Amino acid sequence: MTLTSTEPDQTTPAETRLPSILDLAEDDLIYEVSKLGQPAFRARQLWRALYHDGAPSFADMTTLSKYLRSDLEKRFTIAPFEPVMELRSSDGSTDKVLFRLPDGELIETVLMRYGLDGHRRARRTVCISTQAGCALGCTFCATGQQGFRRQLGPGEIVAQVLHMRRVIRSENAELVAGGGAKKDEVPEITNVVFMGMGEPLANYGNTMQSISVMNHAQGMNIGARHLTVSTVGLVPEIRKLAREPYQLNLAVSLHAPDDDSRSRTMPINKRYPIARLMHACRDYIELTNRRIFFEYVLLKHENDTPEHARKLAALLDGMMCHVNLIPVNPTENGPYERPEDKRTAVFREILRHAGIANTVRQEKGIDINAGCGQLRARALADAVETSS
Numbered sequence: 545m546t547l548t549s550t551e552p553d554q555t556t557p558a559e560t561r562l563p564s565i566l567d568l569a570e571d572d573l574i575y576e577v578s579k580l581g582q583p584a585f586r587a588r589q590l591w592r593a594l595y596h597d598g599a600p601s602f603a604d605m606t607t608l609s610k611y612l613r614s615d616l617e618k619r620f621t622i623a624p625f626e627p628v629m630e631l632r633s634s635d636g637s638t639d640k641v642l643f644r645l646p647d648g649e650l651i652e653t654v655l656m657r658y659g660l661d662g663h664r665r666a667r668r669t670v671c672i673s674t675q676a677g678c679a680l681g682c683t684f685c686a687t688g689q690q691g692f693r694r695q696l697g698p699g700e701i702v703a704q705v706l707h708m709r710r711v712i713r714s715e716n717a718e719l720v721a722g723g724g725a726k727k728d729e730v731p732e733i734t735n736v737v738f739m740g741m742g743e744p745l746a747n748y749g750n751t752m753q754s755i756s757v758m759n760h761a762q763g764m765n766i767g768a769r770h771l772t773v774s775t776v777g778l779v780p781e782i783r784k785l786a787r788e789p790y791q792l793n794l795a796v797s798l799h800a801p802d803d804d805s806r807s808r809t810m811p812i813n814k815r816y817p818i819a820r821l822m823h824a825c826r827d828y829i830e831l832t833n834r835r836i837f838f839e840y841v842l843l844k845h846e847n848d849t850p851e852h853a854r855k856l857a858a859l860l861d862g863m864m865c866h867v868n869l870i871p872v873n874p875t876e877n878g879p880y881e882r883p884e885d886k887r888t889a890v891f892r893e894i895l896r897h898a899g900i901a902n903t904v905r906q907e908k909g910i911d912i913n914a915g916c917g918q919l920r921a922r923a924l925a926d927a928v929e930t931s932s
């Protein structure tokens with residue numbers, strides 16, 4: 545594990561903060577540029593500089609005139625946060641970054657590299673946060689134990705991907721310069737999963753705006769099929785998402801096959817019990833003709849018995865879906881144990897026998913607390929220790 549960390553700066557006072565240009569939707573950006581007396585094509589150049597080129601500052605946008613760059617600089621900022629801690633796993637596959645937002649809130653982003661051995665389907669996946677903290681209180685999740693702080697703006701969501709893309713681009717440039725690969729052989733960011741801190745569908749508008757930016761052909765150009773939105777099961781928002789024009793992936797955090805077990809670990813189940821959630825999921829599949837990914841964190845003795853596996857198989861019978869089994873990444877103070885491989889194998893076999901497609905999620909970054917909210921919890925604990 546490698547660790548770099550910068551002393552966190554003072555929080556920027558609200559009255560001196562400039563708005564982030566990354567918070568503007570495409571129409572708003574065109575309008576802002578027109579207010580500066582510039583034609584629409586300048587807005588398109590600016591959009592491309594921000595999202596295609598990933599320029600880190602207005603000064604780097606050499607396609608724009610000096611005057612426009614200086615006008616923009618007086619009105620907006622680009623980076624809506626600064627990295628305060630960056631970790632890399634010992635196998636080099638996973639980076640985790642802790643960002644400090646201007647109001648002092650902390651969020652986490654994870655970059656996962658798959659196929660480092662030159663596999664032709666190599667992927668670079670970013671796992672992003674949509675809220676600072678989370679109100680939903682799942683008992684196995686470090687973020688859930690820290691409570692809700694605030695919603696992230698669309699720019700704060702998109703900027704996490706831009707940051708990680710810069711990391712990947714600089715690695716790729718080094719690799720190509722050293723003769724390790726040809727330019728068209730090295731992937732940029734291939735996938736984005738909305739599975740970091742927070743519940744994306746509880747920040748619906750900002751999540752959707754960030755998706756439109758990531759998916760934009762003249763910008764980041766990440767195909768909707770490579771974007772995965774995860775939810776604990778907010779039923780009205782799942783129904784709303786089914787009517788959006790994007791062919792997104794939907795991942796539903798199920799984590800238990802019956803109301804008793806699910807309500808014990810996921811308080812949201814009291815609001816949207818399993819029958820209601822499954823009804824919405826079946827409607828989603830019918831409307832979109834897309835399969836759903838069910839996430840299932842395996843907690844030893846809590847939800848990983850053969851009985852749980854049989855109930856899960858019955859619940860998902862006939863559904864167009866895929867189950868991702870995730871042996872829990874224990875949190876420091878959490879009560880849960882990771883099941884042994886043998887228990888996981890029995891669980892899988894029951895699902896497989898019932899015809900339910902499933903995989904065990906490849907573990908990444910355990911040595912850098914890559915589980916959602918673990919790094920923030922560690923940073924806060926360190927801060928408390930230092931100040932006491």
Ligand code: SF4
Pocket residue numbers: 678679680681682685686687688689740741742743776916
């Ligand atoms: S698992 Fe997701 S929804 Fe549940 S508390 Fe953690 S961040 Fe919130």
